[in-house]
Amino acid sequence: MTTVHPIILCGGSGTRLWPLSRKSYPKQFVPLMGQQTLFQACAERLRGPGDNPFAPPMVLTNAAFRFIVTEQLAAIGIDPGPILIEPDGRNTAPAVLAAALHLSASDPDAIMLVAPSDHVVPDSAAFHTAVAEGVRAIAERNDLITFGITPDRPETGYGYLQLSTRPDGNGKAQPLGRFVEKPDLETAKAMLTDGSYLWNSGIFLFAVRDILAAFQTLAPELLAPVRTAVDQAQTDLGFLRLDPAAWDKVADISIDYAVMEKADNLSVVPYSAGWSDLGSWSAVQELSDPDDDGVATSGAVTAIDCRNVLLRSEADAQELVAMGLENVIAVAMPDAVLVASMDKAQDVKQAVTALKAKGAKQAEQLPVDHRPWGWFESLVIGDRFQVKRIHVHPGAALSLQSHHHRSEHWIVVEGTAKVTVDDEVKLVSENQSVYIPLGAVHRMENPGKVPMVLIEVQTGSYLGEDDIVRYEDVYARS
Template sequence: MEDVMALRPVLLCHDDGGTLWPLARSSHPKPFAPVAGGESPFQIAVRCLCVPGSVEPIVVTPERYRFVVQDQLAQVGIAPRAILIEPAARGAAAATLVAAVHIAAQDPDAILVAMPADHVITDPHAFRAAIIDALPRAGADEIVGFDLELEEPDTGRPLPEPEPANDAGAGVVQLQRMRPRGNGDRPRASRPTHMVVCRAGALLAAVTAAVPGAVEAMRAALDAARNDLGFLRMAADSWTPLSRQALDRAMGAAASALPAILRSDTLSDARDWNEIWRMAQRDESGTATIGSATAMGCHDTLLRSDSPHVELVGIGLTDIVAIALPDAVLVVRRSEASRVPDAVAALAAMRAPQATQLPVDNRPWGFLENLSQGARFQVKRIVVKPGAALSLQSHHHRAEHWIVVAGTAQVTVDDAVSLVSENQSIYVPLGARHRLENPGKVPVTLIEVQTGSYLGEDDIVRHDDLYARD
């Protein structure tokens, strides 16, 4: 446990391209979705790596997910050491390297463990044991990469045969040397996870040798970074010219030729719905049900409903994945699960909001949920956290009527400020400057009815905003 407490955890948060649609979408991607049915992969990883008394995590994320990161950390009671905002996506290698630069500025000998936040740790004890097993190699300046052992070998790269080792961690297949397999051996495979354990200084030295100037550019991006509401926003002019391909190659060249191989029951990359079926608890017929779902005579099937208002029933299905949310349903053969991103792209081409947006939209002040919509009206449920406030704003094309159903809101409409309590309402005329705040200790819940000729979210003119949004 002491070894884990000394590590510097780094979580890499990125959109995965819709592999677990409709549960995860670009507005709220896989790292933050309840993939395993409870906490998000991000929260599971933070809990696993940040044991009581350990060093706080560093999180690297695009700007659009910064408040989700902040909220999910607060939900598990862990404060970050830093949340680094990427000006542009440059992949897992770049995110790992900039975290290493940040860590090395204080302690170049510190050992970091960096992992994508969309991977699901299924056995925390074995996962920690695998990291501890890699520490001697990291202390000797190896860049220890981690691969994931696969059950379907044809989707990965050949895995060398393991040899027994007395010091192998509980969650790792210990590899001591490459050896050929006999013709009768069961083929095995692994897939890279973009997870590394290494000294921060050793990683920077290796990348500097492979891509001269890259580390200096990252230092410049951090040196010129500005603190924005507790986030560290890196300078775009130094960050943006970095080549993702060059950094990926440099990270691959720096990593040890002998990766640690994590067992499939220790970590999952949750790469598609077939993998979620494999992770799930299944009955004797190989069928898993999650949420409001019922299976009758089904085999090797996953049925999942994430809405209490949608009952999903499968009868006589074999090798099927069916996922239901309030606004979208996916039905696919397990063998075709890798094609789900193609469906997301097709929906996006049709401008279907379900392609990218969940019915519940998380905001820094709380969340809103679309309940109903027509040609000239829209109804939403809005929940505002204690102490939070919406921006001071106005609209060119719509008026709004707010009905408070829980808590007490402070509402500004032009020059008038009033308290609106449960079962009370207030009208916001078209064009009026308005703001809603929660001055209390409990969440405020209201029903918003919008009316007008155009109801798009881009009809918002912000005059003042606590969260520095445009």
């Protein structure tokens, strides 16, 4: 029985769904559709069917997201395979090649299922059937497999796959005719009418030996630096950090450009059971169960006499009220609000570019800052003071640290904190507080089995996050 090895790619920054998705915490880790995040839904889907489960997933991500990955997998009861840390984003070709080289060391005949972490595929059973068809095609012909989505509209935001013949609906793998770049609207309409074009999903299936042979033939310049990056990778708290010096020599190129568009043994499995890459807010609106007037809402929202709108409030204490709107996207965050015409949904990343140009921190940073031990958010910031809410996971601990420019007051509001201040260690319970003088070596821990929450009041001449001297850290941060 063939074992499928899922490879989950989750290093992207997700600017097209700003302001909810930002570089510091992109869309794959956000519960956009329901309670689970897109990454968690992907991992659940890649468990495989019950009678033939897939291998534990290999994950490729970056250093900033490594603890988010393990935390979100643990929350749904998935023990992952290797988690490879890319020193920098180099697009999908180097990531896929690194996964193939790592997997080849233990199983050169393995089947790799490569999937982005931020797609919506609602019918897992149909997806598993499509994967099984791809496995069959690999066994018969050693093909490289991609999955093509049956289009239901003339979409200009996706690339296309043209099949050699029009699909007959049986879901069988078919030879690929050619790749087609994102078309204009008139071309997309003609493709939809033609019937032989499918959307390019960016999901792939191949045997390790076959994809390595394809890289050797079609993109040999990638092999040496990526192989060195894998061979010289260093273990770090259960993660595998690819060698940064070797990785720095790797070209930034997609798997489509590097291999797929040049390969002569590529087949497509047509898939028509529902799929979206959630590449725009208009796609989110379509999948958010809009009412008969096309009104899709999330959070504390009141809509009056609106048509074809997406309204989301991402703060419990913030009510979003819309009146008489049509074809509008409105997404309200505590620190930023997006209001856009629905026909500009594909252009939201231009807003991020404009914000970065003016130096606005909202371009990339969420008001909530996620850390390995939990998260914090700034509630009030003044000239010489800052008030934060800090959430520490059960059993987690902040680093042993000191500050040059600020002192701190901690007030525990939920749970119990174990606090170290120089040579003193004590427990601080709800409604109790502790003072951390300027320069004191201190640490905060949560010894309990429930989250611990405290309010931190900082005072001093400089309150930046870089004013931290770390002496010990269980998460091996410098």
